[in-house]
């Protein structure tokens with residue numbers, strides 16, 4: 001069992017990463033911009049009690065990144081899996097200060 005931080009966890013690839021990681025028994029820190037509106041994560045949280053922690057993260061806001069990093073690092077730093085991105089405009093994974101260059105989505 002691993003502890004993994006998923007960005008953009010409320011929809012798209014991030015949500016699917018979250019689903020599959022929970023299904024295989026991992027613990028997931030699911031980061032998204034608006035946790036209160038993330039109904040699929042609320043449902044997953046009920047389905048996997050104690051395995052899913054939802055936290056707010058806006059990758060274009062330094063303060064949000066710092067707060068999420070603090071929350072995610074306790075008690076141990078998770079592995080990242082980045083689902084956050086835009087389908088047009090900015091380059092996927094362009095929040096380079098938060099996203100490591102080494103890809104971890106395999």
Ligand SMILES: NC(=O)c1ccc[n+]([C@@H]2O[C@H](COP(=O)([O-])OP(=O)(O)OC[C@H]3O[C@@H](n4cnc5c(N)ncnc54)[C@H](OP(=O)(O)O)[C@@H]3O)[C@@H](O)[C@H]2O)c1
Nearest residue numbers: 008010011012013014033058059060083084085086087092
């Ligand atoms: N789907 C594919 O087949 C595919 C293939 C290759 C590459 N990609 C790339 O992989 C990334 C994800 O794809 P997807 O299909 O899952 O896209 P998606 O359904 O549009 O989901 C994008 C996710 O990123 C979040 N996000 C966007 N900007 C953010 C920010 N500033 N801070 C925090 N979260 C942010 C969105 O949150 P909100 O809901 O709050 O907007 C959403 O959760 C994209 O960059 C896409 O170009 C996708």
